[in-house]
Amino acid sequence: MHLGNIAVNNLKVRKIKVLFLILGIVLGITTVVTLTSITLAMQEQLEDNLNAVGQxxxxxxxxxxxxxxxxxxxxxxxxxxxxxxxxxxxxxxxxxxxxxxxxxxxxxxxxxxxxxxxxxxxxxxxxxxxxxxxxxxxxxxxxxxxxxxxxxxxxxxxxxxxxxxxxxxxxxxxxxxxxxxxxxxxxxxxxxxxxxxxxxxxxxxxxxxxxxxxxxxxxxxxxxxxxxxxxxxxxxxxxxxxxxVKDQKQARRDIVDRFAKFSVLVSVVVLVIGGLIVLTTMMSSVKERTREIGIFRAIGFRQSHIIKVFLTEALIISIVGGVIGYFSGILLAKFASPFIAQLDVQIGWNPGLGLAAVLTSSFIGLIASAYPAYLAARLDPVEAFRSL
Amino acid sequence: MRLDSIAINSLKRRKSKMLFMILGMILATATVVILYSITTAMNRELAETFDEIGANIIVMPKSDGMSLSYGGVSIPAAGSKEVMLTNDDIIKINTIPNRDNIAYVAPKVLGLTRYQGKKITVVGVDFPYELKLKKWWQFWGEKPVAVTDLLLGSRVAAMFNKQPGDVINIGGTEFQVAAVLEEQGTEEDGLVFMHLLKAQELLDKENELSFIEVAAYCTTCPIEDIIADIENSLPHARVTALAEVVKARQQVIDRFTNFTYAVSLIVVLIGALVVMMTMMSSVSERTAEIGVYQAMGYRKGNIFEIILTEAMIIGLIGGTLGYVVGIAAAKSLAPAITNMQLTIPWNPLIGVSVVFMAVVVGVLSSAYPAVLAAKLDPVEALRYI
Amino acid sequence: MSLIEVKNCTKIYDSGGTAVEALKEVDLTIEEGEFVALIGPSGSGKSTLLTMLGALNPPTRGKVLIDGIDVYDLPAERRADFRSSYIGFVFQQFQLIPYLTAIENVMLPLAILRYSHAEQVKMAENVLEKVGLADKAKRLPNQLSGGEQERVAIARAIVNQPPIVFADEPTGSLDTKTGEEIMKLFHTLNQEGLTIVMVTHNEENLKYVKRTIVVRDGMIENSNFHGDVA
Structure with a gap:
C-alpha cells in the first residue's frame, strides 16, 4: 500500500463525506459554467440582432x-x-x-x-x-x-x-x-x-x-x-x-459592447464565489479529520506524507467535481435558455470552457486543502487526538 | 434549560462549525445579492441608455395633410394648416402624468428659404436636446451655442464651400457656422440646423413647430401609455411610436431583462443548493448525537426543534451578513468592471426576501437529514461515531 | 410481576445480505432492585440484549415487558416517552454532548419535561453532588477526565429518577482505580433501590453485582445470583 491507496480508500469508505465534498465543488463549477455559457450565448444573440441588417x-x-x-x-x-x-x-x-x-x-x-x-x-x-x-x-x-x-x-x-x-x-x-x-x-x-x-x-x-x-x-x-x-x-x-448611413443603430452597438464587459464581471464574481465554495468545503473537510492526522503522525508518517495523502484526495475530488460541474452547468444552461425568450443562439458543449472548469476546480481544490492540511500536519499528535 | 438553549449552546461552543455554516450561507446569499443587484442595475442602465438614443416617439400635427417626401421626391401639403404644433406643446409633453419617463423632447420647425439664390431648408432645433438625442452625430467645429450659431449638413457645407467659423448672411441676419455635420447618408446632409426661436423668426413661423421628436424611457411603463398621455395632452397631434426602435428595444432590452431573470433564477437555485449542502452535511455529521437524544427519550419533535432552531439562527445571521456583503461587494465591484455608473441601492425588500429564503432553505434542508437520522433506530444512530 | 420480562426474543440483523442471529429465543426476568452484569465474549449478543432491554432495539420476534408494559408494542414516539420516564442509559463512550457543560448535559433529560429552569438546575446539582462532581458543573466534556465524564454520564442517566439504568461497559475506557470508583458509585445507587443492568468485560466488576448472566452465541448460557457484597 502506498500513499495514493490511502487517499483512494478513504474516499471509498467515507462515501457520504466525499459526496458532500464533490457536491460543493460541483455547485461552484456548475455556477461558473452555467452563467458563463448563458452570458456568452446572450452576447452573441445581442450582436446578431444588432447586426442583422449590416451596414x-x-x-x-x-x-x-x-x-x-x-x-x-x-x-x-x-x-x-x-x-x-x-x-x-x-x-x-x-x-x-x-x-x-x-x-x-x-x-x-x-x-x-x-x-x-x-x-x-x-x-x-x-x-x-x-x-x-x-x-x-x-x-x-x-x-x-x-x-x-x-x-x-x-x-x-x-x-x-x-x-x-x-x-x-x-x-x-x-x-x-x-x-x-x-x-x-x-x-x-x-x-x-x-x-x-x-x-x-x-x-x-x-x-x-x-x-x-x-x-x-x-x-x-x-x-x-x-x-x-x-x-x-x-x-x-x-x-x-x-x-x-450613420444612425442610431451604430450608437446601439455600444450597448452590446457594454454587455461584453458585464459578462466579464459576471464570470469574475461567479469564479470567485465558486472558488470560495470549494475552499470552505475543502477546509471544513480537512479540519474534521484532525484526529485521523494524529493517528498517521503517531504511526510515524512525516508531515509531507500526510500532506501528500490529503492533496491526492483533493485532486481526485476536484477533478471529479469539475467534470460533473461542467456537464451539469451546460445542461442547466441548456435548460434555462428557453426561459430567456427567443434566445436563438444554441448553447453548445464548449471543450475550452470544460478544460478551464476542470483546471480551475483542481487548482482551487489543491490550494484550498493545502493550507488546512499543512496546519493539521504540523499538529502535535497528542493534540490531534484531544481535538475530538 | 430549554431546547432552544441547547441549539444556542451548540452554536456558541462549536465556533468553527458555526463559522463554516455561516460562511456557506453568506456565500450563497451574497452570490444571489451581488448578481441580482448588478444585473438589475445593469439592465436599468442599459434600458435608459437605449431609450436615450434617438427618438422613439414622433409627434406631428394631425392636419399635416399629406406633405411628404420620399427618396428625394416631395409633394406639398394639401389643404389648410390651421391646426399646428406650437411651443406650448413642448411644455404640455413635459407635464404629462408619465412625465418622469420623458427623457428628451426635441422640437423642430422646418422651412424653406434662399441663400445665394438656392433653395435651402432650415431646421430650427433646440440644440442641447437635439445633440443629446442624436448621440451618433459627429461634427467638425464647436457645439452650436449662440442663437446665431449654425450646424450645416455636409452637402450644404460642400455646396457653398463653408467651414466652421465662416459667416453666412441668411435673410438679412448674420449667422456663424459653428460646426459641420459629418456625412450621415440621410436628408440631414442637405439641411441647415439653426436655433429654434431664430428659425421661427426667420421663417416667419413664430411659435410654430413642424414636428417634435421625443425620447421616452420605457422601462417602468410601456410606450403605449406614454403615447396615450401625449395624445390626451395634445388632441390636435398625431403621436406615433417608431416601430423600428420599438422592435430593436424588444430584441435587445426585453431579452436582456429576461436574461436578468434567468441569471437570478439560476443563482437563487444554486444559492439554495449551497445552503442545502452546508446544512445537510452539518446535520448528517450529528447522527450519533441524535441517537443520544433518542435514547434519552427525546421525541422526534424535540430533536427537530433543536436542529431547526440552529438552522434558523444560522439562516438569519448568514442571510443578513450575506445581504450586506453582497450589496457592498456589488457597489464596489460593479462600476470598476462594467465601466458604468451603476447605482446599486440598499433595497430592504430584497434584503428581507434573501434572509427569508436563507432561513427557509436552511431549515428545510436541515430537516431532511434530521428526519433521516431520527428515523434510524437509536442503536443504529449511535453507531455513527 | 417482575420489573423486566423478556419473552422468547430473537434478534436477526441483516449484515451485508446475510442474516445474522444475534439473539436466539431468549427468556429472562429481572426483578426490581437487582444489579445485573451481562458478560460474554465479543459478538455474543450481550450489547444487543442490553439495548433491547433498554427499549432502544426492537426484537425480530418476542416481547419485552417492563413494568408490565409491552414496550415494543408502543409506537416509536410513545416509546421515546417511555424511555424518558423509565430508563436511564450510560453509553460505552459516555456520549456526552460536546458543546454542553457538565450540568447542561445532566439537564438534557429534564429539558423535554415540565420543569422550570430553577428546578432543573436544582435536580442536576443534586445528582452531580451525588456523583461527586458539584465543583466541575460548568466544565465542557473535553475539560473533564474520563472518570469525570463517566460520572456526568451516570448523573445524566439518573437525574430523571428512572427505576432502571442500563450501562454499556461503563468502565471499559477507564483505569482500574477509576473503574473501581465508578463501580462503587453504581453499587451505592443500587443500594438506594435503583435497578441496574450493565454489560461488562471486567471480571473485577462482578464482585459488586448481585447476579451475573453469561451470554454466548446469542443465548443465555447461565445466570448466577451472588450474595450481596458489602
Whole structure:
C-alpha cells in the first residue's frame, strides 16, 4: 500500500463525506459554467440582432439641390423630384459584387400620383429586400401580386381604403392586398407596389430613384472594405452617390459592447464565489479529520506524507467535481435558455470552457486543502487526538 | 434549560462549525445579492441608455395633410394648416402624468428659404436636446451655442464651400457656422440646423413647430401609455411610436431583462443548493448525537426543534451578513468592471426576501437529514461515531 | 410481576445480505432492585440484549415487558416517552454532548419535561453532588477526565429518577482505580433501590453485582445470583 491507496480508500469508505465534498465543488463549477455559457450565448444573440441588417448605404443620383424635407416632412410648395434617376444596371452590378459583401439590395422607384384628386407617392419596391432590411415591417394582409398594392397606414386612412378594396392609379385598377402597420415614419404615407409593375405603369423601364443597400453583410463590418466597395461603385457609375448611413443603430452597438464587459464581471464574481465554495468545503473537510492526522503522525508518517495523502484526495475530488460541474452547468444552461425568450443562439458543449472548469476546480481544490492540511500536519499528535 | 438553549449552546461552543455554516450561507446569499443587484442595475442602465438614443416617439400635427417626401421626391401639403404644433406643446409633453419617463423632447420647425439664390431648408432645433438625442452625430467645429450659431449638413457645407467659423448672411441676419455635420447618408446632409426661436423668426413661423421628436424611457411603463398621455395632452397631434426602435428595444432590452431573470433564477437555485449542502452535511455529521437524544427519550419533535432552531439562527445571521456583503461587494465591484455608473441601492425588500429564503432553505434542508437520522433506530444512530 | 420480562426474543440483523442471529429465543426476568452484569465474549449478543432491554432495539420476534408494559408494542414516539420516564442509559463512550457543560448535559433529560429552569438546575446539582462532581458543573466534556465524564454520564442517566439504568461497559475506557470508583458509585445507587443492568468485560466488576448472566452465541448460557457484597 502506498500513499495514493490511502487517499483512494478513504474516499471509498467515507462515501457520504466525499459526496458532500464533490457536491460543493460541483455547485461552484456548475455556477461558473452555467452563467458563463448563458452570458456568452446572450452576447452573441445581442450582436446578431444588432447586426442583422449590416451596414446600410443609400445610393442616389448625384444632385445639386439640397434636401427639401426632413423626416419625410416636405417643405416644398410644389411637387418636386429629381429629374435624374439611376440606371437599373447598377442593381445587376451590385448583385455581381454581392458575393464579396453586399447582402441586401432594395431598389426603389418613387412616383407622385394623383388619386381622387389627392397627391400621393407610389413606391415600386422589391418586397423581399424591403422586409429583410426592415424587420420591423408588419404587413396586415398579403404581399401584393400583379395589379395589387400595399398601403401605408396613413395612406390607407387618407384614401379611406382597406385590404380587399380597389383603387385606380394612373388609369389602372389595383387591389389593396394588405396594409403596412404603423412605423412612425414617412413609410406610413406611401403606396407600395412591385418594382417592375411601377416601372411599367409609369413607363419608366430601367429607372430607379434610389437604392437602399446593406453593403456589408451582418457582423462583417469593415471600414476599408466598405470604402473600397463605395469607390468601386462610384467609379463605375458616374453620377451616382453612395453614402453609408450613420444612425442610431451604430450608437446601439455600444450597448452590446457594454454587455461584453458585464459578462466579464459576471464570470469574475461567479469564479470567485465558486472558488470560495470549494475552499470552505475543502477546509471544513480537512479540519474534521484532525484526529485521523494524529493517528498517521503517531504511526510515524512525516508531515509531507500526510500532506501528500490529503492533496491526492483533493485532486481526485476536484477533478471529479469539475467534470460533473461542467456537464451539469451546460445542461442547466441548456435548460434555462428557453426561459430567456427567443434566445436563438444554441448553447453548445464548449471543450475550452470544460478544460478551464476542470483546471480551475483542481487548482482551487489543491490550494484550498493545502493550507488546512499543512496546519493539521504540523499538529502535535497528542493534540490531534484531544481535538475530538 | 430549554431546547432552544441547547441549539444556542451548540452554536456558541462549536465556533468553527458555526463559522463554516455561516460562511456557506453568506456565500450563497451574497452570490444571489451581488448578481441580482448588478444585473438589475445593469439592465436599468442599459434600458435608459437605449431609450436615450434617438427618438422613439414622433409627434406631428394631425392636419399635416399629406406633405411628404420620399427618396428625394416631395409633394406639398394639401389643404389648410390651421391646426399646428406650437411651443406650448413642448411644455404640455413635459407635464404629462408619465412625465418622469420623458427623457428628451426635441422640437423642430422646418422651412424653406434662399441663400445665394438656392433653395435651402432650415431646421430650427433646440440644440442641447437635439445633440443629446442624436448621440451618433459627429461634427467638425464647436457645439452650436449662440442663437446665431449654425450646424450645416455636409452637402450644404460642400455646396457653398463653408467651414466652421465662416459667416453666412441668411435673410438679412448674420449667422456663424459653428460646426459641420459629418456625412450621415440621410436628408440631414442637405439641411441647415439653426436655433429654434431664430428659425421661427426667420421663417416667419413664430411659435410654430413642424414636428417634435421625443425620447421616452420605457422601462417602468410601456410606450403605449406614454403615447396615450401625449395624445390626451395634445388632441390636435398625431403621436406615433417608431416601430423600428420599438422592435430593436424588444430584441435587445426585453431579452436582456429576461436574461436578468434567468441569471437570478439560476443563482437563487444554486444559492439554495449551497445552503442545502452546508446544512445537510452539518446535520448528517450529528447522527450519533441524535441517537443520544433518542435514547434519552427525546421525541422526534424535540430533536427537530433543536436542529431547526440552529438552522434558523444560522439562516438569519448568514442571510443578513450575506445581504450586506453582497450589496457592498456589488457597489464596489460593479462600476470598476462594467465601466458604468451603476447605482446599486440598499433595497430592504430584497434584503428581507434573501434572509427569508436563507432561513427557509436552511431549515428545510436541515430537516431532511434530521428526519433521516431520527428515523434510524437509536442503536443504529449511535453507531455513527 | 417482575420489573423486566423478556419473552422468547430473537434478534436477526441483516449484515451485508446475510442474516445474522444475534439473539436466539431468549427468556429472562429481572426483578426490581437487582444489579445485573451481562458478560460474554465479543459478538455474543450481550450489547444487543442490553439495548433491547433498554427499549432502544426492537426484537425480530418476542416481547419485552417492563413494568408490565409491552414496550415494543408502543409506537416509536410513545416509546421515546417511555424511555424518558423509565430508563436511564450510560453509553460505552459516555456520549456526552460536546458543546454542553457538565450540568447542561445532566439537564438534557429534564429539558423535554415540565420543569422550570430553577428546578432543573436544582435536580442536576443534586445528582452531580451525588456523583461527586458539584465543583466541575460548568466544565465542557473535553475539560473533564474520563472518570469525570463517566460520572456526568451516570448523573445524566439518573437525574430523571428512572427505576432502571442500563450501562454499556461503563468502565471499559477507564483505569482500574477509576473503574473501581465508578463501580462503587453504581453499587451505592443500587443500594438506594435503583435497578441496574450493565454489560461488562471486567471480571473485577462482578464482585459488586448481585447476579451475573453469561451470554454466548446469542443465548443465555447461565445466570448466577451472588450474595450481596458489602
Amino acid at each position: 446600410l448605404a443609400i445610393i442616389t443620383p448625384v444632385s445639386d439641390s439640397l434636401s427639401l424635407s426632413y423626416n419625410g416632412v416636405s417643405v416644398a410648395s410644389t411637387t418636386s423630384y429629381q429629374s435624374r434617376t439611376i440606371s437599373e444596371k447598377i442593381v445587376e452590378k451590385l448583385e455581381d459584387i454581392a458575393g464579396q459583401g453586399v447582402s441586401v439590395i432594395a431598389p426603389k422607384l418613387v412616383q407622385p400620383v394623383e388619386i381622387d384628386s389627392q397627391k400621393m407617392l407610389v413606391a415600386g419596391v422589391n418586397f423581399d429586400s424591403e422586409l429583410r432590411l426592415k424587420p420591423y415591417w408588419l404587413v396586415k394582409g398579403n404581399l401584393p401580386n400583379t395589379k395589387q398594392v400595399v398601403l401605408g397606414l396613413l395612406a390607407a386612412e387618407r384614401l379611406g381604403l382597406a385590404a380587399g378594396d380597389t383603387v385606380d392609379i394612373n388609369g389602372s385598377r389595383f387591389v389593396v392586398s394588405g396594409i403596412l402597420a404603423e412605423t412612425g415614419t414617412v413609410e406610413d404615407k406611401l403606396i407600395y407596389m412591385a418594382l417592375p409593375e411601377a416601372q411599367r405603369l409609369f413607363k419608366r423601364a430601367g429607372e430607379i430613384t434610389f437604392i437602399e443597400v446593406s453593403i456589408m453583410p451582418p457582423g462583417k463590418e469593415d471600414v476599408y472594405r466598405e470604402q473600397a466597395v463605395i469607390k468601386q461603385l462610384e467609379d463605375e457609375f458616374p453620377g451616382v452617390n453612395v453614402v453609408p
